[in-house]
Each structure stands twice: as structure tokens, then as C-alpha cells.
Amino acid sequence: MIAQNIGFAIIAAVMIIAAVRVVTTSNVVHAALWLVVVLSGVAAQYILLAAEFVAVTQVLVYIGAVMVLFLFGTMLTRSRIGRDSGLNNTYWKLGIPVALVLFAAMAVALVNSFGDERMPTDDNIVSTQQVSDQIFGPYLLPFWALSFVLLAAVIGAIVLARKD
Amino acid sequence: MLVNQFLLxxxxxxxxxxYGVxxxxNAVxxxxxxxxxxxxxxxxxIAFALRNGSTDGHTFALxxxxxxxxxVGVGLGLVLLVYRNRKTISLDDLSEMKG
Structure with a gap:
């Protein structure tokens, strides 16, 4: 238990620092690389939460595919690769109070609702087999719909980005 | 492990x-x-899936x-299209829908 909490604290601190750097850095490529740190931290938290299949999917899809898309997007839109001062809005300071108020509201709600409730000890760990039974059983129709969404997104992206 | 540490x-x-949004x-x-x-x-x-001992959270997360x-695929396609037409991806310059 102690080891889990220490691991959580270290990963959470790294994630929060990296997330703040994503939204404050003045270099688009650095923002993408900090985002990799955040996404790896999320995958590590999934493993702490005993969701190994979701963690592997997170690494494959987000760190593998989505990050390559972001770097290609940066390259093809010819954003400045180095430092760039024009990344923020004129009214970017407005975001700070909005984020703080939102966090305060959520923190109050969470502390009131869950207090110091503990995670159950590991007698009901969800296995990957159960997840697949669920996806290809009761959630089969959403799975089909999802494959059509992905197909439409692929075709749509090609049509949008095509020349002429 | 507390439930709240993951939720917070x-x-x-x-x-x-x-805040970032x-x-x-820059659109990217x-x-x-x-x-x-x-x-x-x-x-x-995922945190609620472990708390409730249920598989639904895993399915929805996937x-x-x-x-x-x-x-992201469609979004970056749109960003490329905007860049091709405007030579900029600054969201402040896309203000046709402003009243």
C-alpha cells in the first residue's frame, strides 16, 4: 500500500508539472513532447488501477499514433519550430481564474462525496478477458458504431486534407 | 489508496x-x-471501475x-485545410461567425 502511494505521488507530480508545461511553453514541439510525459503518466496510473489492457492501448494509440499526428500537424502547418511568442490569446489571463474556480468547485464536490473512502483491496480485479467479453457481448453494437466512426473519420480526414 | 487521490x-x-483551451x-x-x-x-x-469492481469503466475508456x-485525425485535417486557405492557424483570425 505504501509503495503504491509513493508511486502515485511521484507520477502525479510529474504529470501535473508536464501538463502545466504543455499549456505554458512557447514552443509547439516542446508542448507535444511534454504531452508525451502526461500521457505516459496516465498509462502508469492505469497500471496502478489494475487496468493493464487500457494502459497498453493508451501507449499504442496516444503515444504512438496521436503524437505522430500532432508532430505532422506542426510540421505541415509550418508552425515555428523554435520559440514563438504568438501562441497565446490576448485575453489568456482570463483562463487562470476560470480554471481555479472550476477546480475549487470540483474539489469541494469530490471531497464531500468521497471523503477518505479507500479503493477496495485486490479481490475483484478486472481481467482483460472480462473486458473483451463485455465489448463483444453487451457492448457489441457501440463497437460496430465505433468502427464506422473511425472509417468516417479516416475518409473525412483524407477528403479534407486532399489537394484541390 | 484513496479513491479521491485519483479523482483529484x-x-x-x-x-x-x-485553461489551455x-x-x-494556436489550433494545434x-x-x-x-x-x-x-x-x-x-x-x-478507470478509477470508478476499480472502486465499483465493474468492467463498464474499462469498456468506456477504450x-x-x-x-x-x-x-484528432479530423481536427488536424481541418487545421491543415484552414492553413492552406489562410496561411495561418491562429484561432483569433477565424472570426467570420462573430456577429
Missing amino acids: LAAVLFCIGV IARK LVLMSIELILNAVNLNF YVIAIAAAE
Whole structure:
């Protein structure tokens, strides 16, 4: 238990620092690389939460595919690769109070609702087999719909980005 | 492990993402902030799956990951299109819908 909490604290601190750097850095490529740190931290938290299949999917899809898309997007839109001062809005300071108020509201709600409730000890760990039974059983129709969404997104992206 | 430590971490990530969406002007950076928000939601799904001992959270998290991948693909396609027509991806310059 102690080891889990220490691991959580270290990963959470790294994630929060990296997330703040994503939204404050003045270099688009650095923002993408900090985002990799955040996404790896999320995958590590999934493993702490005993969701190994979701963690592997997170690494494959987000760190593998989505990050390559972001770097290609940066390259093809010819954003400045180095430092760039024009990344923020004129009214970017407005975001700070909005984020703080939102966090305060959520923190109050969470502390009131869950207090110091503990995670159950590991007698009901969800296995990957159960997840697949669920996806290809009761959630089969959403799975089909999802494959059509992905197909439409692929075709749509090609049509949008095509020349002429 | 407390339930709240994961939920509060997700809340922090969510708020940082909201700040990014408000503060950033570059369209690619706004998409990255949206990814932060989606990951915060996924972390909540998995935390509640462990708390309730249920598989539904895992299933939904996988679906959210797939939808996020589709969203990034279409979003970056739109950004490329805007860049080709305007030679800029600054969201402040796309103001035709302003009254």
C-alpha cells in the first residue's frame, strides 16, 4: 500500500508539472513532447488501477499514433519550430481564474462525496478477458458504431486534407 | 489508496486542459489541451471501475480512446485545410461567425 502511494505521488507530480508545461511553453514541439510525459503518466496510473489492457492501448494509440499526428500537424502547418511568442490569446489571463474556480468547485464536490473512502483491496480485479467479453457481448453494437466512426473519420480526414 | 487521490488528479488535469483551451491561440495547441481533458475523463472512468469492481469503466475508456483518435485525425485535417486557405492557424483570425 505504501509503495503504491509513493508511486502515485511521484507520477502525479510529474504529470501535473508536464501538463502545466504543455499549456505554458512557447514552443509547439516542446508542448507535444511534454504531452508525451502526461500521457505516459496516465498509462502508469492505469497500471496502478489494475487496468493493464487500457494502459497498453493508451501507449499504442496516444503515444504512438496521436503524437505522430500532432508532430505532422506542426510540421505541415509550418508552425515555428523554435520559440514563438504568438501562441497565446490576448485575453489568456482570463483562463487562470476560470480554471481555479472550476477546480475549487470540483474539489469541494469530490471531497464531500468521497471523503477518505479507500479503493477496495485486490479481490475483484478486472481481467482483460472480462473486458473483451463485455465489448463483444453487451457492448457489441457501440463497437460496430465505433468502427464506422473511425472509417468516417479516416475518409473525412483524407477528403479534407486532399489537394484541390 | 484513496479513491479521491485519483479523482483529484483527474480534476487537476481537466482544469489545466480547460485553461489551455481558453488561453491558447494556436489550433494545434488547443487540440493538445483537448487531449488533456479527455485523458482526465478516462482516468475517472478507470478509477470508478476499480472502486465499483465493474468492467463498464474499462469498456468506456477504450471507446473514449478510439473516439479521441478519430477526433484528432479530423481536427488536424481541418487545421491543415484552414492553413492552406489562410496561411495561418491562429484561432483569433477565424472570426467570420462573430456577429
